Amino acid sequence: MIFLLLSILFSTGLFIIFKYFGVYKVDVLKAICVNYIVAFSLGFLLAERKIPITEIYLEPWFYGALILGTLFVCVFFVMAMTAQKNGVSVTSIAGKMSVVVPVFFGIVLYNESVTFLKIVGIVIALIAVYLSSVKKEKSENNGTLLFPILLFLGSGIIDTLLKYIQTNHVADQDISIFSGSLFGIAAIVGFTILGIRTLKKPAAFGLKNIIAGIVLGVPNYFSIIFLIKALQNKNFESSTLFTVNNVGIVVVSTLVGLLLFKEKFSLKNKFGVALAILGIVLVTIA
Template sequence: MINLLFSIIASTLIFIVFKLFNKYNINTFQAIVVNYFAACVCGLITYDSPIHIQDIVQSQWFYGAIFLGFLFISIFYIMALTSQKLGLSVVSVASKMSVVIPVAFGIYAYQEGAGVQKITGIILALIAVYLTSIKSNTTFSLKSLWLPIILFFGSGTIDTSIKYIETTYVADNGIPIFTATIFSIAAITGVLILTTKALKKQFAINFKTIFGGIVLGVVNYYSIFFLLKALNFENTESSTIFTINNVAIVMLSTLIGLFLFKEKLIFKNWIGIGLAIISITLVTLA
């Protein structure tokens, strides 16, 4: 469980970094592109075997990594649009409630346990994510509803695909190079987008954006690296890992927002935090 704990901490640090982007007026999309380069470098440094491009291209997980690379940066962009149009609380609800997709896949595809206690914990987890993330001024516009829907299915597809590809094709010592490849594909895609903007004279980058992107890339890489390590641990079900991971991130991020950024919590948020603790306990003990 130590790998899962590190993944939760790293994922929560992503929340803090994004908050600091707003404070220091850092261009979010440019920093995201830099982040993928930094995350790729982290993967290459962590990998302790010789790196051969031909071996990577010929590996069974390569096309899956390409798919995930495109999906990573696409969902990040959808997250940005959703937060701008509907608010951060809607982003949190849509992305974290998507945990139901990999959980259902794990139970169906890998015959993972689905006892009364575990199912109760998962249901409470979904309620907890909703109550913890929702704000009093959260409203949905039918015209913009497609954004959280895409975010929901996109986030769920990422988690499910990572689990399936890692379990089926990636060796334990191959996790660093697998994640590095995903991030490199995302980085290349981002560069192509930025190049298009540069040609239209809509592009300018500065040192603080590069620095912010590097910091984001390091924590982003280790959030995925430790999640994969946790999923790869024997006798640990993915439905349990994903439930605990997502609920803990929402709960911890909410508490950090309260104490570090002086965000205000409504009564529903506190109920959600309480349910999150109960759901994590139920799913873990199950």
């Protein structure tokens, strides 16, 4: 349980940092690239089993890390496009509602329990995610459903693959180096995209973006590490864990926005938080 709570707290920390990115006008892509380098470095520095970088490709989880690292960057760009085209609320809802994908595969692939109480808890949790996230936004652009759908599927596939690779290929002592490797792959993809963008429109990297990336990289690394460690707990089914994790992040992020950033929340948002807590309780009990 402690690893799950730590994953929720570190993931919420990412939202807080992104909030300050907007305040300090940080170039998000540059900061994200630096963040991946930091997370990659931590993975190798803190690894229990030392593996030469040149031999990483021999590990059974390498191709999984290759896919996940690439997906990290792709989903990040889809998230940005969804926010631009459809608004922040739609982005938040699509990202968190994606929990149904790993929940579905957890039940199908791992024969996890399906009880009435669990189904009710998951449904309540999904309703809570919507009510907690939806905001009134003025937009001249109705957007397209393509990006929210891609974000929904992409986020869900990342969680599902993470569970599958962790279960079948990652030994306990390899968690850190596996996480570092997928961040390293994400860094390569991210810097490739950044390089192409820079060729089209040259610009200085900026010390501010480097510092922002370092600040982001540490909690990003630990949010993944603690999630994987939580997934190793045999007392928690993945369908339960992903539901509690995603909804927990929504609840804590909402409370942080209310207390730290003095954000305005409607009665609908507050009711959503209350429902989220109820959903977490029901799923955990089930």
